Amino acid sequence: MPLPVLKNTNSNTIPFHIAGDVTIWTGNTNSSFNNGRNWTGVAPVNDSSAYIVNSNVDITGGDFQSTSLKQLRIGPSYTGNIGTPGTPLKVMAETLVIDNRSSSINIRGSFRDIHIINGSNRIRVGGSQTRSLQRLMIHGNGLNFDIYGGQCNRLIVSGNGNKITAPEGVTNDNLLSSIQGFDEIRCASGSTVSTRSGVNKLTVGGEVQVKGQAILGNTKMLPGSRIITESTGSVALRLTMFGGTFDVRNSSTGEAFVINNADLFNGRMFSQFGETGITFSNNANVLGPFDFQLKSGSTLAVS
Numbered sequence: 224m225p226l227p228v229l230k231n232t233n234s235n236t237i238p239f240h241i242a243g244d245v246t247i248w249t250g251n252t253n254s255s256f257n258n259g260r261n262w263t264g265v266a267p268v269n270d271s272s273a274y275i276v277n278s279n280v281d282i283t284g285g286d287f288q289s290t291s292l293k294q295l296r297i298g299p300s301y302t303g304n305i306g307t308p309g310t311p312l313k314v315m316a317e318t319l320v321i322d323n324r325s326s327s328i329n330i331r332g333s334f335r336d337i338h339i340i341n342g343s344n345r346i347r348v349g350g351s352q353t354r355s356l357q358r359l360m361i362h363g364n365g366l367n368f369d370i371y372g373g374q375c376n377r378l379i380v381s382g383n384g385n386k387i388t389a390p391e392g393v394t395n396d397n398l399l400s401s402i403q404g405f406d407e408i409r410c411a412s413g414s415t416v417s418t419r420s421g422v423n424k425l426t427v428g429g430e431v432q433v434k435g436q437a438i439l440g441n442t443k444m445l446p447g448s449r450i451i452t453e454s455t456g457s458v459a460l461r462l463t464m465f466g467g468t469f470d471v472r473n474s475s476t477g478e479a480f481v482i483n484n485a486d487l488f489n490g491r492m493f494s495q496f497g498e499t500g501i502t503f504s505n506n507a508n509v510l511g512p513f514d515f516q517l518k519s520g521s522t523l524a525v526s
Contacts, residue, residue, distance in 0.1 A: 235388045244271040250303070251282025256287055256312060274519055276300045278427070284310035288332050290356065295330075297323050299341065306328060310383045315354065321346065329372045332356075342366050350374035359365035361385050370489040372420075376406040380429070383413035391435055393420035398426055402440040402459060412447055421456065427467065439511070444490060446470065464490040464513075472497040494518045 246267055248376065254262040259266040261280075267273040269291050275282070276298035284306030295316045297305070306312040306329035316331040327345040333354030333512040339346070349371025350356030356375045365384040374391030382386055395406035404421030412428040419435035427448040433439065438456040446466030453472050460471070466474045471480045471494040479500045485507035493516030494501050500518060 225354065244268065245479060246273055248273070248275040248278055248280070248282070248301075250278050250282075251364045251526060254283040256282050256285065256314075257290075259380055267295075272282045272296070274298065277306070279303050282306065282312060284312045286313040288313050288315045288351070290315065294320065297326070297328060299323050299325075303328055311347070313351060319348070322373075331373060332435070336360060338362060339366060342368060344368050347371060349393075361387060378405055378408045378416065379408065380414045380416055381411045383411075385414040387414075387416050389416065389418040389420050391419040395423070397423070398405075401439055404437065410448075412445075413480075446489070454480070455464040457484055458484065458485075461485065462487075464488060466490045468493070469494065470494075471501050473499040473501070482507070489513065491516065 227308060232478055246262040246264040248262060249275045250261050252258055255261060257266045257339040265498050267290055270293050272294040273292055274296050277300045279302040280423045281303045282305045292314065299322055301323055304327040308329050311329035311331050313332045317335050319334050319337045321328060321342055322340040324341050324343045329347050330448040331349045337348055337359045337363050344367045346368040346490040350373040354374065355390050357381060358377045359375055361380045362382055364382045364460065367386045369388045372390050374394050374396055376395045376397060377448040393404050397406045398422040400406050402421045402423040404517035408416055408422045409426045409430045410416045410431055414429040417439055421438040423440040424437055425442045427450055428445045433450065433452045433454045435454060435455055437454050439458045440460040442462045444450060444464045444467040447471065448467035451472060457480060462482050463486045466489045468490060469492040471512060473480050479502040481502050483502060485503060487507055487509045488511040495516055495518045497518060
């Protein structure tokens, strides 16, 4: 991996500066993240960038959030493992970048951005319980992994063939958010998000599976998209459909899935695979061709 130029010996030009130091993991002594002998320079310090590359030495989990990094980057040439699902590596950094399909990587903490370029189903990342993760962004293709509970404001899934699973207990720190859970999820065409946590603003081009007691806020569905609900929750704010399929599959132990407000331009909505029906708290606005396929015994009033 090319690294920033650290020294400029040409006295006739302005020296090149970077924010903080760059240090590279070697694991020469043991598996401790904060042991300076395991790095090319010193252990990561405030405003430094730490690169984990070209090594097969594991890194033990633990809490190192007292140090605020500029960037933590895990490259494809690293073949060790980082933390465990139960004892992740906890760090604080402006940016975390993961471009690695071979390692088990378990990291959580406080970040402005997490970028997943490449990864495997042995990756688990997320915010901590008390510190915010602003954006978790999925760029690669064919990624399949879980995220931790804790604070995560925005989950943005691009690429194709990705499946991201979110547990109960995700929160956000937006004081204007009316829904417990993510502040925003965006799921691109070809990818899937499965969530047991609610979301204040949801934009779906791919597929979103809503489970547990998750509640949806303002929900926008694009052509070709799909939402499958296996939830005792609701659409608490407004559902806007420009296409796609809204598929209610709630079990018999739950009540009818409630949609408070809806603007239906195109698409279809059905409940024949569920044990409960669909209830609109307010009259839905059907603004274009729309297909309702409801379970037997359902009633649909048209005015």
